[in-house]
Amino acid sequence: MDALLELDAVTKEWFGVPAVSDLTLRIPRGEVVGIIGENGAGKSTLMNVIGGVVPPTRGRMRFKGADYAPAAPADATGAGIAFIHQELNLFTNLSILDNVFITGFPRRFGLADRRAAATVTRTLLERLDIRHDPETLVEDLAPGERQLVEIAKALHRSVDLIIFDEPTTSLTPRETVRLFEVISGLRREGRTVIYISHILSDVRALCDRVAVLRDGRLVDEGPVGDFGIARMIRSMIGRELSSLFPPRSAAPSEKVLVQARGLSQPGVVEDITFSIREGEILGLFGLMGSGRSELARIFFGLDPVAEGSLIVAGRAVSGGPMARISDGIAFVTENRREEGLLMDAPVAENISLATVEQLGRGPLGLLDRDVERAVAERAKVDLSIRASDLSRLPVRSLSGGNQQKVVIAKWLAAAPRLFILDEPTRGVDVGAKYEIYALADRLAAAGNAVLFISSELEELTGMCDRVLVMNRGEITAGFDRAPDMPHFDREALLAAAFREVVA
């Protein structure tokens, strides 16, 4: 078996902590290799090592039979490796043609020969079945088409290895099918593909081989025929699914705490009606672009809503985030780095952020630092936040899981009744995930309502009392946990989320 890329005992340590350890892997030429693993399993570090973004601490790599030690991303590109990331690397203010030729145009009389470039681009686009003029601006393309443009760029450079990192998260099912056809085409041309994904059924359908990473190690590898979904999951988490989630400590009461009625905003959401009871964790499942995060923003008063009402604890809520906070809504955002936390401010200041008005003392309302510190210390013990000096340490220096706990601590200080958790475990390692689940359970057990938004079906089915499915801004289905506490009907849930609406 001819290997295109060989990794030999590659290790990457961050400050002595291994993110990838002693990894030996062969990527055979002309095959599609799926790499799977949980968040924090070392996939992105591994890709950064291959891509020349970071050098390995130990170990060697060989590419096309020669030693390969990229010092910069440009070296990887030059060697013939292309990366297609979740966030695309396209210049939206330029045309398709410009993006393909941005590192060098063909020239005629000293000037860029746009006509020759257009001819080349047109051929590339035809191969990928994109029906757009090469001069079309990228900002006018749909997400799926943009990804194909990225592939066109790779084809133009005639690369040998294309690495896809979670390419389907922002695609519609139809665009996904098209992408898979393109990847199959690449394989037929003899190109090698590394395909990283969380969607295990895709990996099964698309790949020739599967490699499983866990805690930075290669724990399982082989031809896809040997890998059922069950084996993939077992290898990825190293234990059975049931121990991933804490048991729910209390059943929800019958009393309705949150009631959304007919929330509609043209082009965003349509007739959203549901209720959450005291002590209930309600899951909201949907793919990217299904409108779940937009709904959360409407709940929190960040986006306008044209019709409908939202009642929390018997009161109709309205107005902006400030009013909503005092009405008892807490919003743990999807993107805690940008929206939920002041990354360079100390932990204690972040925790007091939502309640800072209550910490004012004296006629000038000066901030009482002692109380602030006391509140933070209590939260630290309560949520087992691992941080040494709360009033000095910036949040940036904490791990993802501990950062998320700080966000939750901030909201707990405001004593809300409705918690909106939008992808609370994204980018958090397995152990910290468990703690966040336990926290969600505690919030519910204390008689609050929790709206748990996620694109990971496992955690929803593991934690929620009910799961609603969103698709194209509508709630398309609702699923109850069966009374004897087994699992949800996962297939039906997935089918509801993937339902392609005839536009």
Place this chain on the structure above:
Amino acid sequence: MSAGASFRERAVDLALRRATVIIFAVVLLYFGMQAPLFLGVENLGNIVKQSAFLGIAAIGITLVLLTGGIDLSVGSVMYLASLAAGFAMRDMGVGVAGGVLAALGAGALLGAINAFFIVRLGIVPFIVTLATLFAFRGFGAFLTSSRQFDFPPGLRSFGLASVMGIPVPVLVFATVAVVAHLALTRTTFGRQVYAVGNDATGAVKAGIPLGRVRAAVYVISGATAGLAGFILIAQIGRIDAGFGQGREFDVIAAAVLGGASLFGGVGTAFGAVIGATLMQTVNTGLAFSGMNLYLQPILQAGIIFLAVLVDSLRQSRQMLRRRRTIRPIQR
């Protein structure tokens, strides 16, 4: 959105995109009605000639704005680079052609100083060029002891000359505009300038030499500022200590009026030409219609504000459209 957009929506879009041109037409029409002579060939020619100074520098700074940067030092570069050309002509005896080259070269060198601090030392462009705004002018004042500097008499006959009926400043202006347009649209470098302004980190990942592109735009902005200063001096024949002072804001205003975005990635060379010419048209028109001269800055401000307002309207319309497409909008 292409097929679904109504005629009215598309008309509004087009009007917003062509706002500067529309404002220009309205301004011309208005002054033409006030004083018919205003639209005469001679007067319009004069306006273009007087715009050359501002326009040349505006084209240069458009490149800087395209990368998402800023250059506050252009006014001081105009002064110091023209002064350098003056010394070269008086003390070294280079002719007018040598003077042009000296102004360009000195401007480029001053731009390179900006580029060094911005690219090599990683200091924010606003701060760097604010510092050099004072430093360059200060150095010029030191050289001349703030006294007026007289150029050799040959210069004015060059500055006021015409080639085939076209005044020299207009020729230079047109040349700079065409070269910049070709560089921006028809060279790899030009396309990379747009790319850098759209996404600087993405540019690095795409293999674009980010440092080189950013350095180049400051050098170019310096060179055009030097050339612009020299072109104006060539019409006056002397330079005093206040020359070019505060002009950086006129230059930036002209570029923005011409459609350049301060956030980078948007703008054209011809836009800068239109922006500069529009500003000059308003100035001349006010003088023509005998309006109180002290109202001039206020009217100018109004037009700039209008153009920028239209731009932000256009952008928020685009944002709205891009975000709200989870489901089709029923009407």
